[in-house]
Amino acid sequence: MKLRTRSHRRMPTRDGVFVYLPDSASIMRLDAEAVTVLDRFECREGLEAAEYLAETGRGRDAAAEVLEELCDVGAIRPVEEVRPPSSSLPPMPFPLATLVLNVSSRCNLSCTYCYEYGEDKLPGQGEGKRPASMSPETALRSIDFLFESARGRRDVSVTFFGGETLLNREAIEAAVDHAEGLARATEKRVHFALTTNATLLDDDIIAFLIDHRFGVNISIDGDRASHDRHRSFKSGRGSYDTVVPKIRRLLAAARGRTRPIGARVTLTRPLPNLRDLYAHLTHDIGFDEVGFAPVTSAPNRDHALLGDDYDDLLAQYSALADDYVAAALEGHRHGFSNLGDLLRELHEGVNKAHPCGAGLGLVGVATDGELGLCHRFVESEAHPIGDIENGIDEDRRREFLEKGHVNRKIECATCFARPVCAGGCYHEAEVRYGDASHPNLHYCDWIRAWTDLGLRAYARITDANPSFFQRFERTSS
Amino acid sequence: MKHIQPVNRKAKRLAEWVAGSRDEVRALQDTDTPFGCTTVFAPGWEVDSGGGTHGLCQPIERDLYDCYHSCYWPAQVPDGLTNWPSWAESCGAPMNDWKNIDLVFP
Structure with a gap:
């Protein structure tokens, strides 16, 4: 029988080699003998197992044992083995876990890169066809809808999004109160999260966020110069000096009493120095975590990142990853959350059928109660999937999820980054290709390089401080 | 490991x-599954006479022919290896022609 290696990724360590096997998303440590056999079967046309064993002579039994182990874990398989195509969905209707409420489509800032109002909005978004704010009644009915749709789930999450969320405290407070009541009555646990630009934080709302243990994400782009470049009031005045004192008040009051508070940085051209920016946000301002996201835009915008910028971005992520690894080797946590999230997935062995939970465990709600795949799709004409009164349109949901399944994305079939990427963000694909289920081919190379960076960081940490990732197991169960 | x-x-x-x-x-x-009923001690695992598991007795005609042609399973169909090699000749497409095959009287 002819055998050959399946697609895999190797990470050298101090003793031996780690391999990442995308078929299962498992990471294995191979000894030198296993690496020798793996090398021998690394050929396109395959190698007869009997032929190989004959050439090993006296070492035949030992070689057969190694080969069998490599076959068992799926690193080497028969050339002609046919893998049944499985693009089947989990049992539907899939119970909801998270509802993202777009409580306000208004914003008191006019960030130049905003996809909701700028040139990159999806058809239907920001055209004033719907109420600018979600009414408290719609918020309450949304919560009812979540609890009904979550069925047997023990934990449910409500995320508030906008526009600027804090422009509609009334809906947020009504939703939180109602959700906590329902959680008590149904013996579920409810978790809250909110994204804000921090301009409207005051002592009342800070106390409210802490009392209800909100996960808070704050949009901030770095130091004054980086931040004010795009994040300005309608007058054109930058918002840095307004938000930073308020963020400091929140961080001081929340320390140890809420989930970690994260900064969310939108990256535009020209790229700032991310290490300095990270140091400013964590050390000077006091954030626990910093996550970076390249701006979503058509490629011809002035602020859009271009090819060279992505190379620079990767080099800068690599520098931050070195800092992360250095901290981890000493047993400390580091707040570079892009890498933290990736390492959590690699440690778990996540193997995604879909790039994210949109339309599956998560849906977004527009201000008028219409449902979208996620917060980025609400209020757009792309992929409406029902409303809170009548529930999810299961036919549309199923059609979308079948189309978005990674096994339907032919380009992804041989990619080692498939388990963590699964084709990338639907919204990004909709903006780029006009088709949410299209794989995001424009950043494949980048994603592969980033996944490789994560795998190497994972191997370095596990090799030297194997207990480090146990903290992820405690928080992910 | x-x-x-x-x-x-x-x-x-x-x-x-x-x-x-x-x-x-x-x-x-x-493993190498031997061919023919006299050499098989079928332990009850569901494989067909070629050693495969795909489809098995789906559709029913497949099961019938597997028992008949290779005399693999001790089922109540004529034994096609030795005694009734022409039993199914009138049944070209089992889905349509199954009515043509008849009983045998040993």
Whole structure:
């Protein structure tokens, strides 16, 4: 029988080699003998197992044992083995876990890169066809809808999004109160999260966020110069000096009493120095975590990142990853959350059928109660999937999820980054290709390089401080 | 496993599965299944006479022919290897022609 290696990724360590096997998303440590056999079967046309064993002579039994182990874990398989195509969905209707409420489509800032109002909005978004704010009644009915749709789930999450969320405290407070009541009555646990630009934080709302243990994400782009470049009031005045004192008040009051508070940085051209920016946000301002996201835009915008910028971005992520690894080797946590999230997935062995939970465990709600795949799709004409009164349109949901399944994305079939990427963000694909289920081919190379960076960081940490990732197991169960 | 050590959580689950599958049963198609009813001690695993598991008795005609042609399973169909080699000649497409095949009287 002819055998050959399946697609895999190797990470050298101090003793031996780690391999990442995308078929299962498992990471294995191979000894030198296993690496020798793996090398021998690394050929396109395959190698007869009997032929190989004959050439090993006296070492035949030992070689057969190694080969069998490599076959068992799926690193080497028969050339002609046919893998049944499985693009089947989990049992539907899939119970909801998270509802993202777009409580306000208004914003008191006019960030130049905003996809909701700028040139990159999806058809239907920001055209004033719907109420600018979600009414408290719609918020309450949304919560009812979540609890009904979550069925047997023990934990449910409500995320508030906008526009600027804090422009509609009334809906947020009504939703939180109602959700906590329902959680008590149904013996579920409810978790809250909110994204804000921090301009409207005051002592009342800070106390409210802490009392209800909100996960808070704050949009901030770095130091004054980086931040004010795009994040300005309608007058054109930058918002840095307004938000930073308020963020400091929140961080001081929340320390140890809420989930970690994260900064969310939108990256535009020209790229700032991310290490300095990270140091400013964590050390000077006091954030626990910093996550970076390249701006979503058509490629011809002035602020859009271009090819060279992505190379620079990767080099800068690599520098931050070195800092992360250095901290981890000493047993400390580091707040570079892009890498933290990736390492959590690699440690778990996540193997995604879909790039994210949109339309599956998560849906977004527009201000008028219409449902979208996620917060980025609400209020757009792309992929409406029902409303809170009548529930999810299961036919549309199923059609979308079948189309978005990674096994339907032919380009992804041989990619080692498939388990963590699964084709990338639907919204990004909709903006780029006009088709949410299209794989995001424009950043494949980048994603592969980033996944490789994560795998190497994972191997370095596990090799030297194997207990480090146990903290992820405690928080992910 | 001696040469491979699981590292992440998925790998640990995979290694447990491998260990379990090795200790319990081996799929019959991994071994050389002999041909013909007189040489098979069929232990009850569901494989067809070629050693495969695909489809098995779906559709029913497939099961009938597997029993008949290779005389694989001790089922109540005529034995096509020795005594009734022309039993199914009038039944070219079993889905349509199954009515043409008849009883045999030994």
